[in-house]
Amino acid sequence: MRSTEEIVQSLRDALAGVGVVLPSLGVDPVTGASDEPYALVDLGRCNVRTAEHLTDVLRSLPLGETLRARVRKVNREPKSR
Numbered sequence: 001m002r003s004t005e006e007i008v009q010s011l012r013d014a015l016a017g018v019g020v021v022l023p024s025l026g027v028d029p030v031t032g033a034s035d036e037p038y039a040l041v042d043l044g045r046c047n048v049r050t051a052e053h054l055t056d057v058l059r060s061l062p063l064g065e066t067l068r069a070r071v072r073k074v075n076r077e078p079k080s081r
Contacts, residue, residue: 004032004039011041018057022046 002010004027012025024044032039046054062070 004041008041015054020050020054020057022050022054 008025008027012022015022015025022044023046024042026042026044028040028042
């Protein structure tokens with residue numbers, strides 16, 4: 001099982017991969033320091049430009065049936081060696 005810090009870093013890397021940086025992204029200090037098994041991730045604050053960019057990235061993602069159709073298509077394609 002990955003640590004909360006590892007998961008936050010993975011999220012930070014994934015966001016950076018699409019050009020989004022959330023400067024305050026981190027582990028919530030209260031739940032991270034408690035005995036809570038699942039600490040909260042604090043997405044933090046960002047400026048309007050970052051929020052707009054994040055919105056654009058999220059809207060560009062395939063959703064629902066579109067994603068399922070793409071997965072089915074990839075799974076049917078022969079594996080290259």
